[in-house]
Amino acid sequence: MKIVIADGGWGAVQDIVQYLPEGSEILGFQCKTENEVIEACKDADAILAEYSPISRRVFENLKQCKIVSNSAVGTDNIDIDAATEFKVAVANVPNYCSHEVADHTLALLLAANRNIVAYEKAVRDKKWDISSAPSMRRLQGQILGLIGFGKIAQMVAQRAMSFGMTVIAYDPYISCDDAKLCNVTIHKMEEVLQQADIVSLHLPLTENTVGLFDKEKFKLMAQKPIFINTARGKIVKEADLIDALEKGIISAAALDVLADEPPSFENSLFNMANVIITPHVGFYSDTSVEELRRRCALNVTNFFLMKYGELNILNPQVLKAV
Ligand SMILES: NC(=O)c1ccc[n+]([C@@H]2O[C@H](COP(=O)([O-])OP(=O)(O)OC[C@H]3O[C@@H](n4cnc5c(N)ncnc54)[C@H](O)[C@@H]3O)[C@@H](O)[C@H]2O)c1
Numbered sequence: 001m002k003i004v005i006a007d008g009g010w011g012a013v014q015d016i017v018q019y020l021p022e023g024s025e026i027l028g029f030q031c032k033t034e035n036e037v038i039e040a041c042k043d044a045d046a047i048l049a050e051y052s053p054i055s056r057r058v059f060e061n062l063k064q065c066k067i068v069s070n071s072a073v074g075t076d077n078i079d080i081d082a083a084t085e086f087k088v089a090v091a092n093v094p095n096y097c098s099h100e101v102a103d104h105t106l107a108l109l110l111a112a113n114r115n116i117v118a119y120e121k122a123v124r125d126k127k128w129d130i131s132s133a134p135s136m137r138r139l140q141g142q143i144l145g146l147i148g149f150g151k152i153a154q155m156v157a158q159r160a161m162s163f164g165m166t167v168i169a170y171d172p173y174i175s176c177d178d179a180k181l182c183n184v185t186i187h188k189m190e191e192v193l194q195q196a197d198i199v200s201l202h203l204p205l206t207e208n209t210v211g212l213f214d215k216e217k218f219k220l221m222a223q224k225p226i227f228i229n230t231a232r233g234k235i236v237k238e239a240d241l242i243d244a245l246e247k248g249i250i251s252a253a254a255l256d257v258l259a260d261e262p263p264s265f266e267n268s269l270f271n272m273a274n275v276i277i278t279p280h281v282g283f284y285s286d287t288s289v290e291e292l293r294r295r296c297a298l299n300v301t302n303f304f305l306m307k308y309g310e311l312n313i314l315n316p317q318v319l320k321a322v
Helices: 034-041 056-060 080-085 098-113 116-124 151-161 176-181 189-195 215-220 238-246 286-304 316-321
Strands: 002-005 025-028 046-049 067-070 089-092 143-147 166-170 198-201 226-229 252-255 275-277
Touching: 034 056, 046 286, 056 080, 067 286, 080 089, 080 316, 089 286, 089 316, 098 116, 098 151, 098 198, 098 226, 098 252, 098 275, 098 286, 143 151, 143 189, 151 166, 166 189, 189 215, 215 238, 238 252
Parallel strands: 002 025, 002 046, 046 067, 067 089, 143 166, 143 198, 198 226, 226 252, 252 275
Antiparallel strands: none
């Protein structure tokens, strides 16, 4: 069996070889274009990918591939309809970093609430002065409004409640009863934005959520909240976010994601004292990355062992054809 690693921050292939089918031939590449993928993968039985484009044209040129296992939660680099048409299974690795993103959200929340970045900078500038950062309010008793109440948001809620916060959420696909089990109440989006002292985004980027957070949404934020985004940058209209910060409609922003990544450092968010930015690292820990690679490789092994219950296949209809 020939297994091709089309791309990825894999480090050494030997990190994952132990999880791939014994005796298989394993080749590693860093394919960036369709043509490179076709050349590297045309006679592969299985492909592991991360960002490599696995497009319709790629599927048209694969001779015997049975599975593409993506080393990510998302699969926007893969044409799943084409994969299904060509009877190739597509697998991903959901939830490998939910704890990390929830922790990162709380880290941003606490840093923004306690002015950690401003104070730390002041101390390095040799100022030992309580007034070197804006005034702050006790966190206990504040209302955290979560937009999207899936896996990560539920972990954020649990952590925030241990700080004495009240958590409310908007999620059109989660029932009030399910949220109640987490001690969270579901509200309309407007109500969450009006009541929350801190607003945190945990919804996916889709054609319905691109630019969802625009000036109209910021206008609804009546409590001048801290605005946190660890979801996706393009959910927010960045010009409207900058305007809301400049006008004091929101008091601060803490962002792990930006509309363009890597960003232009001309972006005025980088010059704002009430903004904290991290470089899309919410997912990251040594533990999460190890889990991601291991599960991505095991997806291939379990597929060929026909242990379909042990991997996440996004187009299970192809299994009938295998
Ligand atoms: N910063 C990072 O490194 C990092 C890492 C992983 C995931 N993420 C982001 O976190 C997001 C959440 O991840 P998750 O694992 O909790 O996903 P999830 O699928 O478990 O939860 C997403 C929730 O959003 C809800 N939703 C969908 N459309 C919505 C809308 N229009 N308004 C409100 N809610 C809506 C869904 O019903 C679901 O409950 C991901 O979509 C991803 O963009 C970021």
